[in-house]
Amino acid sequence: SQQGEEDPQALSIQEGENATMNCSYKTSINNLQWYRQNSGRGLVHLILIRSNEREKHSGRLRVTLDTSKKSSSLLITASRAADTASYFCATDTIQGAQKLVFGQGTRLTINP
């Protein structure tokens, strides 16, 4: 079963705009990670945020985590055509023996 749910399922924006994707989860977590997947290819690790952290930055990426609401957001600033991909959040739970539980993903399209 899926732990996380991404919102929206699909997002289409113009190049240069910011893109925000949200992820909600159900049970207490150790960490939350975001991954990118280009069409049918491997998952690229983007960023990890621990349960005791509220915000992290990596280049044009900003991730927030609100454990009280069991939600996270991924912000991509100044989007580029190369950012077109599916984005997944993945959580590992305190009871979860380190397996990652993925959401269904957000399909992001950047229009030139």
Place this chain on the structure above:
Amino acid sequence: DSGVTQTPKHLITATGQRVTLRCSPRSGDLSVYWYQQSLDQGLQFLIHYYNGEERAKGNILERFSAQQFPDLHSELNLSSLELGDSALYFCASGQAGGRNEQFFGPGTRLTVL
């Protein structure tokens, strides 16, 4: 490039057959995880090995098995294949422990005809 390698990239086979997928983890990683990605089920955890020992099982069918060898590479064996086994199979590796960052290989696309 994550440093995780998987072979083969593509595999086409018939129902009832058996296949073996291979994964080599990043240098230094002791943990190997297998995941299945299908259109209807999304990304699902199958199994976790740490330094040769099975640590956790997820939604892995009895027809599927895996092992991790002394050199830390891992193999996922899928037998009595069914049409519904067609999917992308990913291997990930990591250090295990608190951060649990997992780095994914490029995947093996399995098509069962």
